[in-house]
Amino acid sequence: MTTMTTRTVEYPADGLTMVGHLALPAGVGRRPAVLVGPEGMGLSDVERRRADVLAGLGYVALAFDMHGGRYLGDPEEMLARCLPLLADPDRMRGIGHAALGVLRAESRTDPERIAAVGYGTGGAIALELGRDGVNLRAIGTVNALTTGRPGETARIRCPVWAGVGSEDPIMPTAQRDAFTAEMQAAGVDWRLVVYGGALHAFHHPTVDHPTVPGVGYHPQHARRAWHDVIVLLTECLPVTE
DSSP states (O other): OOOOEEEEEEEEETTEEEEEEEEEOSSSSOEEEEEEEOOTTOOOHHHHHHHHHHHHTTOEEEEOOSSTTOOOOSHHHHHHHHHHHHTOHHHHHHHHHHHHHHHHHSTTEEEEEEEEEEETHHHHHHHHHHHTTOOOSOEEEESOOOOOSTTGGGGOOSOEEEEEETTOSSSOHHHHHHHHHHHHHTTOOEEEEEETTOOBTTTSOOOSSOOOTTBOOOHHHHHHHHHHHHHHHHHHSOSOO
């Protein structure tokens, strides 16, 4: 009897050597697959565990890297890396496409059945893959209500689910309105869930280093948001069809 397995994968992107975490479900046949994008600090055990859980549910899952194997625990260093990245859709797409290429190349992956789930900067990358016309079955994001270049959101070919904290100062009401207006105008099948009382990165367990203002863990909403992500995948990317 086989069990879920994991391995580290290295690949080039954004002028760096990225170090991702690939989790494979039990069995030998092809399975639907999920890209998992991290918060701005970068790939951590939080995203690795989420990839492992997805593999346990029957998905091939790749938690991708954004910073060349580094975790940016210094807020100033993180912002210095992420703010220019978030302002450059082509760079975000390059990072996303590189990870997508690794996932598609895995023999267990069904290349026609892939979804992208991302948090913060990783969620913005997932959205940019959609805006680039990538054939995804679903896009799920938490605190990543980024808007794109004019007209490109119409290229999104799958449902989009987004979660945000009501008290998130980084994704305030005006940003929510801009995101939903863009999705609606493009004819995207979109959903937005606002989690009452939650701050930015409410899904991410408390870290032992400084963070930017407005960040805070909300355990109950973290569980709810993960449940909502699983519901999205169950609907749009079932393990068996």
